[in-house]
Amino acid sequence: MTDTTQITAPPRNQWWDVWDQFKTHKGALIGAIFFVLIILGVLFGPWIWGIDATFIDIRSRNQGPSFAHPMGTDQLGRDTFARMMAGGRVSLAVGLTAMALALGLGTLVGVMAGYFKKLDGLLMRTTDLFLALPLLPLLLVIIMLFRDKLNAAFGPEGGIFILMVSAIGATSWMQTARIVRGDVLAIKEREFVLAARSIGTPSRRMITRHILPNVLSPIMVSATLGIANAIITESALSFLGLGFPPDFPTWGRLLFDSVDYLQQYPERVMWPGLAISLTVLSVNYMGDGLRDALDPKIRGR
Amino acid sequence: MFTFTIRRLILTVPTLLFISFVIFMIVKLSPSDPTGNLPLTIPSEVREQIREALGVNKPLIVQYGLWLKQFFWLEPRIYMEHAFGWDLGTAGETRLISYQTRSPVMDLIMQRMPQTLMVVGTAYLVGTLIALPIGIISAYKQYSVFDQIGTLVSMIGFSVPPFFSGVLVIVLFSVMIPSDSYFWLPSIYDTTHEVVDWESFKYQFRQMIMPVMVLALQITAQISRFTRASMLDNLNQDYVRTARAKGLRERTVVLVHVLRNSMIPVVTVIALGIPSIFGGAIITEQVFKVNGLGQLLIIAIQGGDVPTVQTLTFIFAILIVLFNLIADVLYGILDPRIRYD
Amino acid sequence: DGHAGERGRAGNVSIIYWQAPSIMNPFLSGGTKDVEAASMVIEPLARYNETGALVPWLVEEIPTTENGGVSEDLTTITWKIKPGITWSDGTPFTSADVKFTADYCMNPDGGCAQVTKFEGVSNVEALDDMTVKVTFDKPTPFPYGPFVGGESPILQAAQFADCTGAAASSCSEQNFNPIGTGPFKVVEFKPNDVITMEANENFREEGKPAFATVTFKGGGDATAAGRAVMETGEFDYAWNLQLAPDVIANMEKGGKGMPVAGFGPLVERIMLNQTNPSADLGPEERSVIRPHPFLGDPAVYKAMSMAIDRPLLVEVGYGKAGKVTCNWVPAPDAFNSTSMTCDKQDIEGAKKMLEDAGWVDSNGNGTRDKDGVELSLLYQTSTNAVRQDFQALIKQWWSEIGIGAELRNIDASVFFGGDAASPDTFQKFYADVEMYANTFNGTDPQSYLANGLCDKAPSPATQWQGENISRFCNEEFDALHKQLAETAGIEARAEIGKKLNDIIVQNGGMIPLVHRGRLSAHANSLGGVVLNVWDSELWNVADWYRKP
Amino acid sequence: MPDGPAPVQEPVLDVRGLKTVFKTRSGEVHAVNDVSFDVRPGELLGVVGESGSGKSVTMMSLIGLLPSPPADIRGGQVLFEGKDLLHTDADTLRGVRGGRIGFVFQDPMTSLNPVFTVGFQIMEPLRKHMGMTKAQARVRSVELLELVGIPDASRRLKDYPHQFSGGMRQRVMIAIALACDPKVLIADEPTTALDVTIQAQILELVKDLREKLGMAIIWITHDLGVIAGIADRVMVMYGGQVVEQAPTRELFGNPQHPYTRALLETIPTVRGERPEKLNVIEGQPPILGAAPIACPFRDRCQYRFERCNKENPPRFPAGPGHDAACFYDFNAGGPRGA
Amino acid sequence: MLDEQKQPLVRVDKLKMHFPIYGGLLRRRTGEVKAVDGISFDIYEGETLGLVGESGCGKSTVGRSVLRLYEVTDGSVTIDGRDIAHAPPEELRQMRTQMQMIFQDPQASLNPRMKVSEIIGEPLREHRAGSAADRRERVLELMDQVGLNRDFANRYPHEFSGGQRQRIGIARALALNPKFIVCDEPIAALDVSIQAQVVNLLEELQDQLGLTYLFISHDLSMVRHIADRVAVMYLGRIVELAPRDALYHEPLHPYTKALLSAVPEPDPSIEEKVERIILTGDVPSPSNPPTGCNFCTRCPAVMDICKRDEPEFREVLPGRFVACHHFNDIT
Numbered sequence A: 001m002t003d004t005t006q007i008t009a010p011p012r013n014q015w016w017d018v019w020d021q022f023k024t025h026k027g028a029l030i031g032a033i034f035f036v037l038i039i040l041g042v043l044f045g046p047w048i049w050g051i052d053a054t055f056i057d058i059r060s061r062n063q064g065p066s067f068a069h070p071m072g073t074d075q076l077g078r079d080t081f082a083r084m085m086a087g088g089r090v091s092l093a094v095g096l097t098a099m100a101l102a103l104g105l106g107t108l109v110g111v112m113a114g115y116f117k118k119l120d121g122l123l124m125r126t127t128d129l130f131l132a133l134p135l136l137p138l139l140l141v142i143i144m145l146f147r148d149k150l151n152a153a154f155g156p157e158g159g160i161f162i163l164m165v166s167a168i169g170a171t172s173w174m175q176t177a178r179i180v181r182g183d184v185l186a187i188k189e190r191e192f193v194l195a196a197r198s199i200g201t202p203s204r205r206m207i208t209r210h211i212l213p214n215v216l217s218p219i220m221v222s223a224t225l226g227i228a229n230a231i232i233t234e235s236a237l238s239f240l241g242l243g244f245p246p247d248f249p250t251w252g253r254l255l256f257d258s259v260d261y262l263q264q265y266p267e268r269v270m271w272p273g274l275a276i277s278l279t280v281l282s283v284n285y286m287g288d289g290l291r292d293a294l295d296p297k298i299r300g301r
Numbered sequence B: 001m002f003t004f005t006i007r008r009l010i011l012t013v014p015t016l017l018f019i020s021f022v023i024f025m026i027v028k029l030s031p032s033d034p035t036g037n038l039p040l041t042i043p044s045e046v047r048e049q050i051r052e053a054l055g056v057n058k059p060l061i062v063q064y065g066l067w068l069k070q071f072f073w074l075e076p077r078i079y080m081e082h083a084f085g086w087d088l089g090t091a092g093e094t095r096l097i098s099y100q101t102r103s104p105v106m107d108l109i110m111q112r113m114p115q116t117l118m119v120v121g122t123a124y125l126v127g128t129l130i131a132l133p134i135g136i137i138s139a140y141k142q143y144s145v146f147d148q149i150g151t152l153v154s155m156i157g158f159s160v161p162p163f164f165s166g167v168l169v170i171v172l173f174s175v176m177i178p179s180d181s182y183f184w185l186p187s188i189y190d191t192t193h194e195v196v197d198w199e200s201f202k203y204q205f206r207q208m209i210m211p212v213m214v215l216a217l218q219i220t221a222q223i224s225r226f227t228r229a230s231m232l233d234n235l236n237q238d239y240v241r242t243a244r245a246k247g248l249r250e251r252t253v254v255l256v257h258v259l260r261n262s263m264i265p266v267v268t269v270i271a272l273g274i275p276s277i278f279g280g281a282i283i284t285e286q287v288f289k290v291n292g293l294g295q296l297l298i299i300a301i302q303g304g305d306v307p308t309v310q311t312l313t314f315i316f317a318i319l320i321v322l323f324n325l326i327a328d329v330l331y332g333i334l335d336p337r338i339r340y341d
Numbered sequence C: 001d002g003h004a005g006e007r008g009r010a011g012n013v014s015i016i017y018w019q020a021p022s023i024m025n026p027f028l029s030g031g032t033k034d035v036e037a038a039s040m041v042i043e044p045l046a047r048y049n050e051t052g053a054l055v056p057w058l059v060e061e062i063p064t065t066e067n068g069g070v071s072e073d074l075t076t077i078t079w080k081i082k083p084g085i086t087w088s089d090g091t092p093f094t095s096a097d098v099k100f101t102a103d104y105c106m107n108p109d110g111g112c113a114q115v116t117k118f119e120g121v122s123n124v125e126a127l128d129d130m131t132v133k134v135t136f137d138k139p140t141p142f143p144y145g146p147f148v149g150g151e152s153p154i155l156q157a158a159q160f161a162d163c164t165g166a167a168a169s170s171c172s173e174q175n176f177n178p179i180g181t182g183p184f185k186v187v188e189f190k191p192n193d194v195i196t197m198e199a200n201e202n203f204r205e206e207g208k209p210a211f212a213t214v215t216f217k218g219g220g221d222a223t224a225a226g227r228a229v230m231e232t233g234e235f236d237y238a239w240n241l242q243l244a245p246d247v248i249a250n251m252e253k254g255g256k257g258m259p260v261a262g263f264g265p266l267v268e269r270i271m272l273n274q275t276n277p278s279a280d281l282g283p284e285e286r287s288v289i290r291p292h293p294f295l296g297d298p299a300v301y302k303a304m305s306m307a308i309d310r311p312l313l314v315e316v317g318y319g320k321a322g323k324v325t326c327n328w329v330p331a332p333d334a335f336n337s338t339s340m341t342c343d344k345q346d347i348e349g350a351k352k353m354l355e356d357a358g359w360v361d362s363n364g365n366g367t368r369d370k371d372g373v374e375l376s377l378l379y380q381t382s383t384n385a386v387r388q389d390f391q392a393l394i395k396q397w398w399s400e401i402g403i404g405a406e407l408r409n410i411d412a413s414v415f416f417g418g419d420a421a422s423p424d425t426f427q428k429f430y431a432d433v434e435m436y437a438n439t440f441n442g443t444d445p446q447s448y449l450a451n452g453l454c455d456k457a458p459s460p461a462t463q464w465q466g467e468n469i470s471r472f473c474n475e476e477f478d479a480l481h482k483q484l485a486e487t488a489g490i491e492a493r494a495e496i497g498k499k500l501n502d503i504i505v506q507n508g509g510m511i512p513l514v515h516r517g518r519l520s521a522h523a524n525s526l527g528g529v530v531l532n533v534w535d536s537e538l539w540n541v542a543d544w545y546r547k548p
Numbered sequence D: 001m002p003d004g005p006a007p008v009q010e011p012v013l014d015v016r017g018l019k020t021v022f023k024t025r026s027g028e029v030h031a032v033n034d035v036s037f038d039v040r041p042g043e044l045l046g047v048v049g050e051s052g053s054g055k056s057v058t059m060m061s062l063i064g065l066l067p068s069p070p071a072d073i074r075g076g077q078v079l080f081e082g083k084d085l086l087h088t089d090a091d092t093l094r095g096v097r098g099g100r101i102g103f104v105f106q107d108p109m110t111s112l113n114p115v116f117t118v119g120f121q122i123m124e125p126l127r128k129h130m131g132m133t134k135a136q137a138r139v140r141s142v143e144l145l146e147l148v149g150i151p152d153a154s155r156r157l158k159d160y161p162h163q164f165s166g167g168m169r170q171r172v173m174i175a176i177a178l179a180c181d182p183k184v185l186i187a188d189e190p191t192t193a194l195d196v197t198i199q200a201q202i203l204e205l206v207k208d209l210r211e212k213l214g215m216a217i218i219w220i221t222h223d224l225g226v227i228a229g230i231a232d233r234v235m236v237m238y239g240g241q242v243v244e245q246a247p248t249r250e251l252f253g254n255p256q257h258p259y260t261r262a263l264l265e266t267i268p269t270v271r272g273e274r275p276e277k278l279n280v281i282e283g284q285p286p287i288l289g290a291a292p293i294a295c296p297f298r299d300r301c302q303y304r305f306e307r308c309n310k311e312n313p314p315r316f317p318a319g320p321g322h323d324a325a326c327f328y329d330f331n332a333g334g335p336r337g338a
Numbered sequence E: 001m002l003d004e005q006k007q008p009l010v011r012v013d014k015l016k017m018h019f020p021i022y023g024g025l026l027r028r029r030t031g032e033v034k035a036v037d038g039i040s041f042d043i044y045e046g047e048t049l050g051l052v053g054e055s056g057c058g059k060s061t062v063g064r065s066v067l068r069l070y071e072v073t074d075g076s077v078t079i080d081g082r083d084i085a086h087a088p089p090e091e092l093r094q095m096r097t098q099m100q101m102i103f104q105d106p107q108a109s110l111n112p113r114m115k116v117s118e119i120i121g122e123p124l125r126e127h128r129a130g131s132a133a134d135r136r137e138r139v140l141e142l143m144d145q146v147g148l149n150r151d152f153a154n155r156y157p158h159e160f161s162g163g164q165r166q167r168i169g170i171a172r173a174l175a176l177n178p179k180f181i182v183c184d185e186p187i188a189a190l191d192v193s194i195q196a197q198v199v200n201l202l203e204e205l206q207d208q209l210g211l212t213y214l215f216i217s218h219d220l221s222m223v224r225h226i227a228d229r230v231a232v233m234y235l236g237r238i239v240e241l242a243p244r245d246a247l248y249h250e251p252l253h254p255y256t257k258a259l260l261s262a263v264p265e266p267d268p269s270i271e272e273k274v275e276r277i278i279l280t281g282d283v284p285s286p287s288n289p290p291t292g293c294n295f296c297t298r299c300p301a302v303m304d305i306c307k308r309d310e311p312e313f314r315e316v317l318p319g320r321f322v323a324c325h326h327f328n329d330i331t
Ligand SMILES: Nc1ncnc2c1ncn2[C@@H]1O[C@H](COP(=O)(O)OP(=O)(O)OP(=O)(O)O)[C@@H](O)[C@H]1O
Pocket: D022, D023, D024, D029, D030, D031, D049, D050, D051, D052, D053, D054, D055, D056, D057, D058, D070, D222, D288
């Protein structure tokens, strides 16, 4: 023990352990690879694939898959592949941001309610209240209510994006809040929190250092469910005519638009349907794997 | 238990009042206009006149007060009069009137209730009945082929929006299959159909198959996942080992000891899902033309029918609050360890 | 075949409307679905046939100046009711019912959606049981507003006596189940869902209707309705299938039914803003002060029109249910001007025209400009898949001739909602061009043509109400319209109408695109369907029968 | 205290060469290695060893209570009433389980099903194994509860486990295990979770019951004090193996395995001498990764020598009814000769 | 240990800790769990006071209240001359450096997501300014002190065995050089062979650093080993407090007697001779303790007065305190 600076054991981040465990879950690994591929695809695909998603080539409309158009074209001759990528960007962006918002809100409320006894009653009643509000109708009303104001401020796409994300986010944080609160309550009783208190750690650091890292796994799991939920809600809103404008591709929109052509051009339904299902599926499997990987009982030694 | 229930019941009153206010205001403030759906050829003076006739232009707080009174005081009395034949002096009072149909909102809701309950309720039942065994077997045989397939199917069920799966089954069973075939299924739900004999029952059954299955797929997906998780939690408990040590059959161990415990959270989740039956499955109803409460709501929203939207939304809220309460009470009843008092 | 025979011989007929009827009283709702559902039960004195011609319905003949039914000074019209007509409850149909109907709708507290039909009516009197005289407060060359067409049917005075004025909306029993003279009567009305009807045993025509019962289903979407008629054969008649042409074509292959199209005066057009909508101006000035920075230049709006490939638009958007048109009023036929053609796209010609007028791309940014004014415009419309396709296509064509366009779409309920507080209504027109379709009721376009009058322009002073959306203003037009209002005789009126149409199109009030028809579908086995766009589609439901 | 049973009696349960392996993600865990022992009727066999030494796994392997996977019983025989329990059909095994062999688990808080009444849980094996009617079973359950010292038994049948205290729950567990008059009762650390005063109650009860019912008892614990009080014979386990076995007095008086010795030395007492400093066994218990090829205790052993690293010592006889798995002969004071 | 010159470092006076129970329609306070119900004791500098009793009798609650991890209901706690029970937050925070705690469950008391070095370094981070390098140096020093290999600094708690984890907990408690440490059953979760290691370590540290311990345990034999004086708790009260040898040799209170007699002896020859006092029944609920003496429901020597009057906790022999009516006459 003479060399005090040299630490022989590698400083191994626990995320590596999580990753090791995650890797052993086959479904999760495949899911993760898929998800990364999809994200890379929609992010960088449009750079590589030269055709613009809004470019109309009216002469080649309603074509089946070919080399020029791997997924065919739509009724105006726009390239479906390009539209799928553009749509994926929006759908995933909606999914990820709405999820992040719901998660942020849910975690904030959950942690506050769980940690500060005084806030608990108030925050949990608020959560109950939100749970008691029938969501879909309210979502519809909210969208009707604010769409135009936001459109005016951020342009039609930006406005509806903000609206969609905040509407979905604001109506789906409650479950997370409840779960997080429950976990925080349990963690608060764990001895290491008491230990930190006996040291004199103030609440702020107590939350960031001890509570939050330990409620991570339910949060992560809600996160994966949240993405799937947001993508699907967006498509349902498209169906009810309240989603993004029709010329603005999202997977939900593309799916909805092509349902009419189910018999003539079944592949048109297939692409967005497949994209949504695969994303949701991979995200769900990832969630399963993450839950296992983040559970120290399973990960243990 | 009893005081707990009473306490919760009392607490629901302010909650509901607050919710009613929120709902009233949100819906009211939305730019929905009762004349929005009239043809363009109707000039604006006429629109204004219609609005005036519908009482849209009164102060908000007056409207809220009136609405509250109608909802909580007038309508219950009217229903009591209907049910018991009393006279409670409701004759001259104006009820909650829908803008679109100019008829009492409550009557509309009552009219829609049967088909929604029939279709969505059956779907919920079927979905639950399918989900439970799937969840139980998946958990018992964790990571088996059955479990993997169950997971896959339920995730697909979770990720396929009903406007897609609905249309898909319609194309498969109503379009591709000739209508004289035995397997042909009607694509449009007949809400006037009455079951009087075996034949009409068969027809009712056939017309329910598709909407019920499309809905049940989603319900199954969710409940089976939940059941599986809950079963897994319990399968590792010590008391299961005790039961085995007693020499009980595997079936008894799982179906009596584990199931009973696992069902406690599942049952409450199922109870919490029941309000959604009344809320209808808006999209599925739309696809199969099961004109239930969901469709009523969506038409009302689109048509700017403010009283209908408010009332319907609020009824959903009441149901949610109520079933939350029921779920909590159920939890206490099912789990002898829980004592709320 | 099933043409003739006893009443009710053909069993049930099923009709699907993807918009569900919410009420059976057209006076309380102007919705087409409601008007048409009601038309099977309650009837007007006269209605339009499929060609747009007036036909007597509950009266002996159509009153005209020739037969003396319309007074020489054009201020009164006298209807003579056919004898022997009874309501479905067996009581006789009299002039008192007609007079009651007028009173009902003209009551200011009733919120009658059809008051425009009674515009200018100063008095309605029952001269005797069979005669009704309508007096107008000024000479009315086209006096066929009240009691004509599906929107103005006759209500039974006895049934609605207690439902006038403010009480109108509380009479849900009456509103759902009006007693009528039509071929059917309501058995059960489920608002926004299903109407069940049965044949009216007191119907005036022997052996009609052929069907004993009607199932009138509402709700869903156009695709499902079309599919139910043409593919699965579950329904006999589907209304207004606003679907992509290839979808319709594919459904037709199902072999169970066929689409039918009819053309009224509905025109999809691009309105050109005559005022300056610049966002830099205050709300009191925006879309009020004239002129527009460049849309007043004939070269610009003509080039814009030439760049459009209308046949392609028809093919992409409407198929059978659309025709190329260059006119504002393409129907009825008599009013359809033939002085312009526009069915050829001419990109080169358009470019040249702009070039000649001095619009060149001097700064190389892709859009032409002149004197520092860029040819770039804001193009708005309501949210609707076909319109967005049109927008995309037209934007591409315009960009080919060097006109830039920014697209915008607004939710239909806002766009057409008429909310004076919203900046996005089509009436405010805070854009350079906007696209929508408009039409008029009946066959006489006089009041429709009034939408081009200077003083009908929406402005802050009128709370943005008014139908002259493009703020077109032309002295010649105003004068000519005045002349129309004083002219009787269909031919003379048509001549003036065409001229008015030409003035507005040629002076850049609008760019008409597609003359839209209505497309419905009926089962192959359903006979007697005559699609009528001038009146209720179900106008002749009494004549429908089942082909063997 | 009865001094060692008559050796002529046939064992009721005879375990020979039991091997149990767990297959886990990170490789195999050899939890039980070649464990052999027997119990005779009326005898109380104490099993001690530190946590993870394989005590519970051994006992659960006997009656097929280990879930498989991950558990895999690799070999051995468990002779009970003339049958090999490792190789009988599931039905017979179930008949033995709960019928002929009763089991009491460590944690009384979680071992009872929380949603069934205590009565239901006691009556279950009675109805299953003894074919009793409900009424008969109820009478018998009341008897059983009274036997284990629960006052007001007939009323408490209707109560749920959470309405009982820990000690009472453990009594209920014992009542369940005794329900069908088992020949063998296996108690896996039944008092570890209880307070000393309650533990004393339970120990008193077991002594009583053994005298009354005359069954064989296998009593697992890691508290040598408990063993000293009730066991006739003791078996010490370490690292998945039996390292020493002897009659109780013999073991405490003349331990023959370094682990046993060290263990006896580390334990503080409330009555005996109070040493200034506690003795410790340095080091950590072994990891049971692979089948042992050397003595599992070698790393912590003071008497270790070359051979210990190469061979796994077999159980050498060390006195009457006494054997120890160690190459060091304490009687002789040196390594065992070849 | 009855060295009168020695000053008490910790002085607990009539400490009460009642947890409220809410119930009824309005969630009113309907009662309270009297987890600690008026106890007093002193701990002298450098001494170890053992606190024993059955599960649920309030031992942990005492330990936590003394460190003011709970807001006490009544009574006072003075440590090193400063009133802990009523100190304002900032002062309390500073005083925390003087008093630390070691916990029962070495697994639960370490944040599973922090590295060992972070765990041990946390108190330093909270209370000592200083560079990261200084801190690290101190952490390694502490690890040496408790016998942990320095190489383990970057590992996570789950990579350690129970005994090692407890050493981490001890190192954390030592980080700020406290005077007083509350050990709340520090060995209960450990295996017998490991327990001795930890106890020895605690003793060594006490000698080296002059620490004062409140050693909570239900293991009477371990307490006998480590404590100088022992307090026996029953249902929220201390029933007996005495120097170690005296207590084990000759317990005075009937409960102490029963408790001691219940401890099994790992020696069959002694075990045979032990006279067991088997207590009947269960411990009453602390929310509804019996009137009079707490122990009267189970006491083998119960008298009438026990059911009426609460016995006073007083010194019956020099240095020996008992709360029992049997000792009423002794003054
Ligand atoms: N399901 C399992 N999967 C993998 N390893 C297991 C499993 N169950 C037990 N083990 C391992 O088997 C070994 C023996 O465990 P066992 O439970 O028999 O110990 P024990 O002596 O009963 O200890 P304790 O005193 O803690 O009850 C341990 O090393 C343990 O880690």
